[in-house]
Amino acid sequence: MIHTRICDLLGITHPIVLGGMGTATTAPLVAAVSNAGGFGTLGTSAFNAATLESEIAAIHERTEKPFGINHLLFQIQEDMFAVTLRAKPAVAAFAWARKDQNLRDYFQRAHDAGCKVMHMAGEVPEALRAAEAGADVLVAQGTEAGGHVGWMASLPLVPMMVKAVAPLPVLLAGGIADGRGLAAALALGAEGVLLGTRFMATPEAPIHANFKQAIVKSDGHDTVLTEIPDLVSQRVWPGAMSRAQRNRFIERWSGHEWAIRQNVTEIGKQLAGARSAGDIDNASLSFGQDAGLIDSIKTVHEVVRDMVAEAEEIIRGRLATLLRI
């Protein structure tokens, strides 16, 4: 069995973490990942304080295993953070801080509530800032990931971050959908992996069935870094682009960003309508390049089981046979 320091730190069997995804994580998915021996994380940006509280209760109804709660720091709301602190999850996970935010303050309050602190960074300076502010785990997110990303690919980013924040554990996020990715992450010095896209293509994920099929059908070459979805939602992310499928919605507005600003309410309504209808051409579909590695919907249990088995086989089998004495 693959066992790393993150397993001991988080009290989990397998070094596989579900990224807290604002629009794509609810109690069934979070609990399923934790029950499968990984670590589930709830994203919070689709909730308010009351609905977050009930979602956390729904996780507790489904699992007794540890889980985390994720906050986007640039838009963190005090009443929602208070709900997280009262809930005392095993991990308070953070991402996307503005440079002028005081990380130490948030991390200290999470520690005082008994949580470990996980911080996601797409660059080494941000990881160092979080390490100095007291983070317990860093997530190195490569630009191949789904959702909001920075500019560095995980292949160079992970070893650089591992070295910079040593001895703190680092997880690799972005592009991981199977055991090959897990084995590669461990080879780069990561203590485990954090996944978004692979867990979205599961029955437990709370996204429209058509969006899951879009991930299955994607060959991984059809995503693009864009600000269009953020322009429509009128949220300015600090230093991030969004990786989304280059569908009709993105192509229609590329080069016409000014027209989005002119018509933002109407376009926002159309986008929300397309989203709830499962219209894959006219909704915004965020997923990573690893969609090209995903060719079926699998249960969370199967994802975790297969990923661990394949990584073990690679390490024990193929890699070991390459050695000559």
Ligand SMILES: Cc1cc2nc3c(=O)[nH]c(=O)nc-3n(C[C@H](O)[C@H](O)[C@H](O)COP(=O)(O)O)c2cc1C
């Ligand atoms: C739809 C979507 C929403 C996301 N929302 C968040 C979020 O709210 N907070 C966060 O820290 N990361 C978020 N992420 C990023 C994931 O945590 C993770 O870094 C990423 O999905 C990993 O890459 P992968 O999709 O290739 O596995 C999101 C990703 C996706 C695809």
